[in-house]
Amino acid sequence: MITSQRMAVVDRNASALGVSPDRLMENAGAALGREAKREDPDDAVVLAGTGNNGGDALVAARFLSNVADVTTVLLGRSSRIRSQEASESWRILERSEANLVELRDSTALDDLNFDVDVVVDGMLGVGVSGGLREPVASAVETVNGSDARVVSADVPSGVDPDVEEPSGGYVDADAVVTFHDEKRVHGALDARVVVADIGIPDSAEELVGQGDLWLLQRMPDAHKGDHGRVLVVGGGPYTGAPGLTARATLRAGADLVEVVAPERAADAVASYSPDLITSALDGDHLKPRHVDGVAERAEDADTVVVGPGLGSADETLDAVGELLPRLDNAVVDADALRKIDTVDEDAEVIATPHAGELAHHVDGVPDGWRERRPVVERFAEEKGVVTLLKGRYDVVSDGSETRASRTGNPGMTVGGTGDVLAGVCGALSARLGCFDAACIAAFANGRAGDAVVEEKGYGITATDLVEALPQALRKDEDV
């Protein structure tokens, strides 16, 4: 089962792999045509909306015309057809001298003959929004009043694909040909549901791609603070790490970032990045007596990144063990991962281990990403945290779903790239669910690294990576 939002992502990932929308539409329409032909109809009406659901129906009309008398009805003017591929299907029918009707208003429905063997319903698909408008509303009633066998494309027109029970006016279909995967509503329908494989490669689902970046673009412009307040708790033996994480967080779109670090690290952060808000803890490493103060600052943050540069002094790990259970939203990185067992079971957490860090918690981490998937999935499920295992292909799991990201290159083994990734996870998890945030962070971090290597060769630094993030988080125009 797939949500319409996820379907839109997978679709765009397929397009980025080179599987163009018109290939998908041709496959969808062919499958729809096959189902429509199943009971050897003599005559048919094909109803097409001006969206891509209508595009599928227009392809089906071409297939169906080879066996039956077909009238193809467009619900609107052909100049209003929204996509190029659907328009082209209309023009093919025109050139082929098919029987075509452009329905301008609902009264014209009365002139049509619905006393046919089959009606193909391609009026509305997953792009439906709000209550039915004319002429679709009347067309739905007309279809429901006819004795024809009704075959719907993707979902019966009018039905919201993401609900458990349909409501309002919708086509009472006898069969539904749905594309790629079942939608949530299908379980409640009194119809034969056929899932048609339309040639979307598995990789479009298994691998994070450009389509996933579309989720970020959907966020409407908002007020300062709406795009995320992030607290970074790090520094100690390593003074540069928390600053890198914090700058990555800003470059990945967070509005406000604060760093809490021991004195020396806080000074280093402040001198490199005067634009960051920095709070110094007394002493040279995080200690249990700092925890109350840090937890208080965490209350103002959407998420807290814990770990970069903290080190593994006993006192520091004790402090982390006291801090983590007090956080509702966190990214747990580096040495803080040793205390991952202490996170609250209801908290939203991303853990970002590399293979060595994960190996502290599981019996062996295999090499290949496919072999790693069940290991990461099990760990994520047991600990109740979204887990991002860094590697040549990063593997991300929430315990039930698992994806991989193949961006990135060998130049990224340089120090600090993990600190950057933790920052991106922090920024994105303030805006999206942890699983999508971790997937997109892995993809964008690697993509930033690829862009830097493309431009400068392998002498990559973590700072270069930070600067390349804004571009890497942007979707290409044509996907």
Ligand SMILES: NC(=O)C1=CN([C@@H]2O[C@H](COP(=O)(O)OP(=O)(O)OC[C@H]3O[C@@H](n4cnc5c(N)ncnc54)[C@H](O)[C@@H]3O)[C@@H](O)[C@H]2O)[C@@H](O)CC1
């Ligand atoms: N996502 C994919 O990979 C593929 C999608 N395909 C088809 O594309 C469909 C989605 O296409 P679209 O996004 O163009 O959306 P739709 O074709 O579902 O409908 C969008 C249009 O319908 C109209 N509309 C929306 N709500 C309405 C309402 N309440 N009353 C009257 N008119 C309304 C609007 O004009 C809107 O532009 C899928 O359901 C599927 O059938 C297929 O072509 C195969 C590939």
Ligand SMILES: [K+]
């Ligand atoms: K439909």
